[in-house]
């Protein structure tokens with residue numbers, strides 16, 4: 001999607017971190033931005049900041065795990081802007097811990113946000129984008145965990161980010177004939193509030209929880225989320241499928257595919 005000026009984007013999880021970085025970079029490119037998030041106050045603050053750049057921006061409360069909430073988001077976006085050209089399915093949560101010790105309700109929460117949130121976004125917005133006509137684009141936020149060697153202690157999160165890669169890769173083939181491009185953003189560590197994702201865990205998944213401080217310290221070493229936003233918008237403009245913000249993760253990707261190819265060699 002080369003032309004971004006005067007287009008309309010919806011960014012889920014746009015109130016914080018990478019989503020806010022993407023929203024800022026889009027606004028700088030002249031794109032009108034809907035900031036969709038479960039955190040209404042911060043979303044409004046981001047929308048107000050973006051309007052200073054001379055574009056239209058609107059904050060809309062949305063829980064991506066609830067299909068009705070995503071439908072209401074789409075209804076409102078079309079009512080206010082008449083179209084949506086770019087959907088960024090970015091809202092996501094992290095959870096750490098050994099796979100077999102993960103409480104089932106926590107695993108369900110991470111899948112609900114990271115996988116069903118992306119599915120809800122795509123399946124609610126794409127038919128409406130097709131009806132509106134014209135080129136469109138879907139950006140799904142994956143992770144280094146979508147493409148590299150998995151880290152121990154991140155089992156459920158890794159599984160969800162593999163799922164985001166799988167559905168994005170199929171979607172790009174299904175949507176090519178209708179002129180909708182698909183990208184997956186696969187960042188390494190980014191300095192965001194993901195360390196404390198449990199602040200938004202819904203009651204049905206066990207309610208809010210505080211995260212350990214060491215996770216905060218780990219994330220604090222990461223890339224500036226505004227830089228990730230600029231890289232992402234450049235990748236969307238080029239129509240890249242894989243958007244790779246962290247060149248240093250290349251060795252974990254190479255190692256993964258070398259192991260796979262070596263298994264073919266060994267077994268043939």
Ligand SMILES: NC(=O)c1ccc[n+]([C@@H]2O[C@H](COP(=O)([O-])OP(=O)(O)OC[C@H]3O[C@@H](n4cnc5c(N)ncnc54)[C@H](O)[C@@H]3O)[C@@H](O)[C@H]2O)c1
Nearest residue numbers: 013015016017018038063064091092143189190192193194
């Ligand atoms: N920070 C990293 O190191 C990193 C690395 C790779 C990928 N990611 C991915 O980036 C994306 C954004 O995370 P971040 O790091 O910016 O974290 P963040 O916590 O700073 O931002 C996430 C945003 O999503 C919102 N959110 C959470 N649950 C939601 C729900 N059910 N519905 C709607 N909004 C919801 C939060 O309120 C928050 O505003 C996630 O998909 C995450 O998995 C992060």
